[in-house]
Amino acid sequence: MRIDAHQxxxxxxxxxxxxxDESMQVIRKDFLPSDLEPILKKNNVDGCIAVQADQSEAETKFLLDMAQNNSFIKGVVGWVDLMSDSVEDRLAHFSKDKNLKGIRHIVQAEPNDFMLRSDFQNGISKLRQFNLTYDILVFAEQLxxxxxxxxxxxxxxxxLDHIAKPKISEGLDKKWKAHIQELAKYENVSCKLSGMVTETKDFKWNGEAFTPFLDVVFNSFGEDRLLYGSDWPVCLLSSPYESVIKIIEDYVPKEYHTRIFYQNTVNFYSLDENL
Structure with missing residues (x-):
């Protein structure tokens, strides 16, 4: 069994x-479950986690509706306004749907200290009672x-989504490495092996470029807190799905494939084992 933890x-x-924008013509169109399902099957992936790309409750409802009608979507990471006075009510409302597994805010578009805001942290404090996870989407400088x-x-x-989006083509950054190592000390934090191919100059890369970054996250988080994610369809700016999954297949030792491609995602998002 394999699950794509991020698309x-x-x-x-x-x-x-x-x-x-105009430079991203390849993804300036609709991408729906009917587009992804055959790609997953071709790559022996049995299911996926659908993650929000727009900061609206309409987006959350859209993804939950997709999951309701497509059994290969095993969970949804949606959006609610974590800074709202009514955040608890909105979480209660959406949590009635068992497919809602987590919440994400696009923090990479916010100031570096955004996550330290008291209203944002109040929202974070409400997630646990609904058994919801939180996806951290940040740039390296926000770590x-x-x-x-x-x-x-x-x-x-x-x-952590996309290993905090380091600039792959510029080589390993010591600050990024130190911050990843520090973040990984907290056992309540996992990391997605995702989003790397689009953090390259002009979306061009060779497989060896990712190895130093993968070494850092693998040595920091270990085999039990890493999740494979494709970041489809955003990955198409740089690479087809097959190339993205192959990077992780080739890097991860075979004995850890089940954990990183399946079990860790099931555990983190509290998915039904009977997939």
Missing amino acids: HFWKFDPVRDAWI PAAIELVEKFPEQPFV
Whole structure:
């Protein structure tokens, strides 16, 4: 069994999805479950986690509806306004759907100290009672705030998306490495092996470029706190799905494949074992 722990769906809207600019023609279109399912089957992947790409409750409902109608979508990481006074009510509302497994905010678009805001942290404090995880989406320079956040909430499960988006083509950055090692000391934090191919110059890469970064996260988090994710369809800016999964297949020792491609995702997102 294998699960892709990180991918997206959308019906492309040039206003709402303004981040997908003219240079990204390959993903300026709809990407729906019917597009992904055959790709997963071709790559022997049995299911996926659909992650929000827009900061709206409409997005959360859209993804939950997709999961309701497509059994290969095993869980949803949605969005609610964590800074709202009514955050608890909104979490209660969406948590009625068993497919909601976690929440994410696009922190990479926020100031570096955003996660230290008291209203944001109030929202984070409400997640545990609904058995919801939190996906940390940050740039490398935002890792110090992420470290402060996870230290403050030791019972809250967190997962770092895209290994914090280091600039792969520029080689290993000592600050990024030190911050990853520090973040990994907190046992409530996992890390997705995802999003690396699009953190390359002009979306060009060779497989060896990722090895130093993978060495850091593998040595820091270990085989029990790493999850494979494709970041499809964003990955298509650089690479087809087959190339993305092969990077992780080739790097991870065979004896850890079941954990990183399946069991760790099941454990982290509290998925039904009877997939």
